[in-house]
Amino acid sequence: MPTVSPCAMVIFGASGDLAKLKLIPAMYELAIEGLLSENFALVGYARTEMSDDAFRKICSESIAKSARTAKKMGVDEQKLAWLLDRIFYQTGNYDNSADFDKLKERLAAFDVSHKTEGNRLFYLSTPPSAFEPISTCLGEQGLVERVQSGAVRHEGAWQRVIIEKPFGHDLKSALELNQLLTQSFHETQIYRIDHYLGKETVQNLMVMRFANSIFEPIWNYKYIDSVQITVAEAVSADDRAGYYDKSGALRDMVQNHIFQLMALVAMEPPAALDARSIRDEKVKVYKSVRQLRSSRVDEFVVRGQYDAGEVKGKPTPGYLKAKGVEPGSTTETFVALKLYIDSWRWSGTPFYIRTGKCMPAKVSEVIVRFRSPPQTLFQKQCDSPVYPNDLVIKVAPEEGISMHLNGKVPGGTMNIKSVEMNFNYATTFGKEAPEAYERLIFDAISGDQTLFIRGDEAEAAWEVIDVILEGWKQSTRKPELYAPGTWGPKKAMDLIERDGRRWAGLGSDGEPIIACSI
Numbered sequence: 467m468p469t470v471s472p473c474a475m476v477i478f479g480a481s482g483d484l485a486k487l488k489l490i491p492a493m494y495e496l497a498i499e500g501l502l503s504e505n506f507a508l509v510g511y512a513r514t515e516m517s518d519d520a521f522r523k524i525c526s527e528s529i530a531k532s533a534r535t536a537k538k539m540g541v542d543e544q545k546l547a548w549l550l551d552r553i554f555y556q557t558g559n560y561d562n563s564a565d566f567d568k569l570k571e572r573l574a575a576f577d578v579s580h581k582t583e584g585n586r587l588f589y590l591s592t593p594p595s596a597f598e599p600i601s602t603c604l605g606e607q608g609l610v611e612r613v614q615s616g617a618v619r620h621e622g623a624w625q626r627v628i629i630e631k632p633f634g635h636d637l638k639s640a641l642e643l644n645q646l647l648t649q650s651f652h653e654t655q656i657y658r659i660d661h662y663l664g665k666e667t668v669q670n671l672m673v674m675r676f677a678n679s680i681f682e683p684i685w686n687y688k689y690i691d692s693v694q695i696t697v698a699e700a701v702s703a704d705d706r707a708g709y710y711d712k713s714g715a716l717r718d719m720v721q722n723h724i725f726q727l728m729a730l731v732a733m734e735p736p737a738a739l740d741a742r743s744i745r746d747e748k749v750k751v752y753k754s755v756r757q758l759r760s761s762r763v764d765e766f767v768v769r770g771q772y773d774a775g776e777v778k779g780k781p782t783p784g785y786l787k788a789k790g791v792e793p794g795s796t797t798e799t800f801v802a803l804k805l806y807i808d809s810w811r812w813s814g815t816p817f818y819i820r821t822g823k824c825m826p827a828k829v830s831e832v833i834v835r836f837r838s839p840p841q842t843l844f845q846k847q848c849d850s851p852v853y854p855n856d857l858v859i860k861v862a863p864e865e866g867i868s869m870h871l872n873g874k875v876p877g878g879t880m881n882i883k884s885v886e887m888n889f890n891y892a893t894t895f896g897k898e899a900p901e902a903y904e905r906l907i908f909d910a911i912s913g914d915q916t917l918f919i920r921g922d923e924a925e926a927a928w929e930v931i932d933v934i935l936e937g938w939k940q941s942t943r944k945p946e947l948y949a950p951g952t953w954g955p956k957k958a959m960d961l962i963e964r965d966g967r968r969w970a971g972l973g974s975d976g977e978p979i980i981a982c983s984i
């Protein structure tokens with residue numbers, strides 16, 4: 467059992483959805499696992515008026531409804547009571563120094579009553595517009611003392627700040643946000659969260675690559691034909707269309723989650739498994755992405771928007787009809803890209819990326835497609851095609867890895883079939899993977915920044931995205947319409963098929979498409 471540091475945690479925006487759906491349930495799971503110190507206190511902070519008891523009631527309801535183990539086995543009443551004893555609430559504004567003074571006094575009192583030793587974790591779970599006032603107040607009122615280097619200040623107490631995405635909406639705003647944050651905090655105190663990095667399969671990508679000797683020698687352009695990354699959502703944008711309309715698929719999914727997956731697939735082996743070495747390597751990947759020219763963006767990027775239609779027999783109004791969407795909005799609900807990483811390892815290997823809403827299935831996966839054998843020996847003896855080998859890294863909903871190999875169908879004739887060697891997390895380890903937020907909050911309390919985004923990493927990713935956004939601004943083309951329940955517009959198929967390849971994964975009917983060149 468790792469030693470866990472005493473601390474007081476503050477969740478700003480504690481009245482919001484993220485706190486209820488993810489953060490409080492994650493704290494409960496950490497309590498169940500014994501991954502919180504006895505000397506722990508949590509303060510929910512928001513403008514909504516609430517007493518400590520009212521907030522505790524909301525917490526216990528959200529734990530019963532959303533906590534991973536509670537949903538399966540019921541609530542562990544003893545652990546819940548343990549956690550609720552340590553939960554408090556403070557009503558306050560995000561820009562009011564007097565409110566922050568009150569919070570400071572309260573946290574100081576916890577240092578005595580709960581022995582939290584001056585350690586503080588501040589979680590900014592608010593819309594980005596509140597990041598500026600909160601970080602300014604935390605700095606000015608002395609709740610966070612900006613360290614000069616390293617995460618430990620004079621008497622050993624630490625203060626850390628978790629920032630929720632989005633980290634800006636383009637390069638300029640990301641630079642401004644980083645500048646603002648680093649005025650009040652040192653980079654070693656900033657934990658920019660991308661929950662994809664907290665997923666077990668995503669972390670396992672590094673283990674798969676660097677703890678096995680069979681992959682690394684062939685993990686390059688000589689043996690890998692192409693890489694596909696699909697992050698598809700079956701849901702429409704309806705629930706948060708107002709927010710989504712200002713963002714779109716490129717900003718909402720590609721700049722963060724998908725680029726993280728791409729960086730972990732493409733990066734060089736780090737010198738060590740520490741935050742700095744790993745994040746250095748990821749930055750190098752973004753910097754090696756071949757710069758698109760904004761005037762040629764349409765050749766490499768397809769944007770789509772779902773139209774009115776039917777999904778599984780249910781009529782679905784188009785995106786433009788969703789509440790909060792601007793009339794005539796050109797926000798993309800689907801995007802497909804072809805990128806090249808100009809490095810010695812990946813020279814000429816395309817990375818195909820696609821993500822969208824109203825897709826036929828919810829699925830996140832990376833498909834590493836190996837080159838076909840140099841001689842198609844078997845093709846002469848049988849009708850069935852010889853498929854290229856695919857390594858499929860399944861991120862969601864199933865978590866695991868599968869390798870697609872060619873196998874002989876038993877019998878007197880020579881027939882070949884693509885077969886799967888499967889590793890599934892739940893069946894192999896007999897327990898489901900923890901939720902990403904559990905791991906990430908635990909890491910922040912432990913002072914491990916490895917699975918958080920460094921400032922220059924976010925900026926380097928925005929540099930790639932900015933050119934696309936600029937190209938779209940200059941282009942007169944609108945997003946291509948696609949029918950809900952399909953894999954996006956036809957142009958997304960053309961993007962890959964004109965290279966003699968096709969999207970692997972699931973077909974429109976939800977059945978797997980066997981990986982195959984066309």
Ligand SMILES: NC(=O)c1ccc[n+]([C@@H]2O[C@H](COP(=O)([O-])OP(=O)(O)OC[C@H]3O[C@@H](n4cnc5c(N)ncnc54)[C@H](OP(=O)(O)O)[C@@H]3O)[C@@H](O)[C@H]2O)c1
Nearest residue numbers: 479481482483484512513514591592593594596630631632
């Ligand atoms: N929900 C998710 O699943 C999810 C997933 C990934 C990332 N995120 C990010 O996590 C953050 C929090 O998400 P959320 O869904 O909890 O957001 P939210 O419900 O919109 O906001 C959280 C709380 O912030 C306060 N707030 C709302 N609008 C505000 C404004 N304009 N200025 C200041 N405070 C405001 C509200 O509390 P009071 O009015 O009581 O102060 C609200 O309850 C956001 O940055 C979001 O992008 C959310």
